[in-house]
Amino acid sequence: MSFFTSKYKNFIILICLCVISLILIWSYVPNRDVDVISSIDSINNPVKNALTIFIVPNQIIERGFSYLTGKLVDAGDYIVRLFRKPIEEDEFNSLISSIESLNIQLDEERRKNKELEQIWGLSKGLKEAxxxxxxxxxxxxxxxxxxxxxxxxxxxxxxxxxxxxxxxxxxxxxxxxxxxxxxxxxxxxxxxxxxxxxxxxxxxxxxxxxxxxxxxxxxxxxxxxxxxxxxxxxxxxxxxxxxxxxxxxxxxxxxxxxxxxxxxxxxxxxxxxxxxxxxxxxxxxxxxxxxxxxxxxxxxxxxxxxxx
The missing domain is CATH 2.40.10.340 (Rod shape-determining protein MreC, domain 1)
Known part of the structure; x- marks a missing residue:
């Protein structure tokens, strides 16, 4: 027995530390009882503790995976916005340039129309004279x-x-x-x-x-x-x-x-x-x-x- 204990002593200590760490982590996870404990409330015996040992890590992994997934999605959105912003600014600047060009053309057409009106008025006045x-x-x-x-x-x-x-x-x-x-x-x-x-x-x-x-x-x-x-x-x-x-x-x-x-x-x-x-x-x-x-x-x- 002493041989077995000494042989697996380090392994047993490692397992215990892992279990204690998982329990401590689980104790700080918000709403930990909503999905897991509520499902086994009817079990009021030592099996509950045994199940918790195996279910808790799964919940932690699931929550961690969901958290990481959400952060990755947010990071992806940020990167898209980061690259999209210069494109939007270029499109906006291009639109402004187009509007300014149209305004210049419009002013030029107005000037030409005014000149034509003046020439038409001159020709009309000369004909009347x-x-x-x-x-x-x-x-x-x-x-x-x-x-x-x-x-x-x-x-x-x-x-x-x-x-x-x-x-x-x-x-x-x-x-x-x-x-x-x-x-x-x-x-x-x-x-x-x-x-x-x-x-x-x-x-x-x-x-x-x-x-x-x-x-x-x-x-x-x-x-x-x-x-x-x-x-x-x-x-x-x-x-x-x-x-x-x-x-x-x-x-x-x-x-x-x-x-x-x-x-x-x-x-x-x-x-x-x-x-x-x-x-x-x-x-x-x-x-x-x-x-x-x-x-x-x-x-x-x-x-x-x-x-x-």
């Missing part, structure tokens, strides 16, 4: 960087009835610097003239080109003068105005096309006097064109301006 007006609407499609403020290309040409030396006009883009009750002028603003044509396009020389010359009238007496372009300043000048005239003109006075012009509609606005450098015999006048180059998108080509 003189039914003989004939014109073709066109859009600026090209600007040569080397000829800035000098030339533009429009999307109408020979096939649309465009010819060389036809006047090109647009809506006035600047308000009058001062009231102009004493000077009447045709609605619209002179842009330039056609200098070359293709089948479906034409090149337009702007009045701000240094080679451009327009016959205009200034002052209350409508004195004849020659307006020349100055592209480096995006404006025009009138040189050698006699002293008898410069005493009658002022800053803000309109400059209009002279009736003797063979290209541009008589009486149409060219621009406004922005400065006067008065000399003893002559004065130098700077003129602000009535159109703005950076906003020049839609124009009218007057088919019969020299005959009006």
């Amino acid at each position: 003189d039914p003989a007006f004939m014109f073709v609407p066109a859009r600026v499609i090209s600007v040569d960087p080397t000829d800035w403020f000098r030339y533009v290309t429009i999307n109408k040409g020979r096939n649309q009835g465009i010819n060389v030396d036809m006047a090109v006009i647009t809506q006035t883009m600047y308000p009058p610097p001062k009231p102009t009750n004493t000077t009447k002028f045709v609605k619209g603003a002179v842009v330039g003239k056609v200098i070359s044509i293709q089948s479906n396009s034409a090149r337009v020389q702007l009045i701000t080109d240094r080679l451009s010359v327009v016959a205009v009238t200034i002052g209350p007496q409508k004195d004849l003068a020659l307006l020349r372009g100055r592209p480096e300043n995006e404006d025009c000048t009138i040189e050698e105005v006699p002293s008898t005239t410069h005493d009658l003109i002022n800053q803000g006075d309109p400059v209009i096309v002279d009736e003797r012009s063979s290209i541009f509609p008589s009486g149409m606005l060219v621009g406004w006097i922005k400065s006067i450098d008065k000399g003893v015999q002559f004065c130098h006048i700077e003129v602000q064109p009535a159109f703005k180059f950076s906003r020049l998108n839609t124009v009218l080509v007057v088919l019969n301006s020299g005959k009006l």
Whole structure:
């Protein structure tokens, strides 16, 4: 007996320690009596304790497995959310970019519609003023960087009835610097003239080109003068105005096309006097064109301006 005891002594001690450990663990497991003990409440004998020894470990393992499974599921959800978050942020940023792009396109369409309304209003006003007006609407499609403020290309040409030396006009883009009750002028603003044509396009020389010359009238007496372009300043000048005239003109006075012009509609606005450098015999006048180059998108080509 002593031999048996000494031989299995360590093993017996290990078994006892395991049983005691399991019982202690079980004593700290919440709701331990709900599923197990309730099922054997009717057994009020030593068998109950024996069954508990075998059932308790199973319950602990089952609870532990359920706990670990739940944690693994939570960890999986966390990992999915972790990887999903950048995707959702990318999708959100992409959506924001799309909305911003659509807003830009919408603003551009609104701008174009506004320009078309203004051109339509200009053409209607010209027709009401003189039914003989004939014109073709066109859009600026090209600007040569080397000829800035000098030339533009429009999307109408020979096939649309465009010819060389036809006047090109647009809506006035600047308000009058001062009231102009004493000077009447045709609605619209002179842009330039056609200098070359293709089948479906034409090149337009702007009045701000240094080679451009327009016959205009200034002052209350409508004195004849020659307006020349100055592209480096995006404006025009009138040189050698006699002293008898410069005493009658002022800053803000309109400059209009002279009736003797063979290209541009008589009486149409060219621009406004922005400065006067008065000399003893002559004065130098700077003129602000009535159109703005950076906003020049839609124009009218007057088919019969020299005959009006």
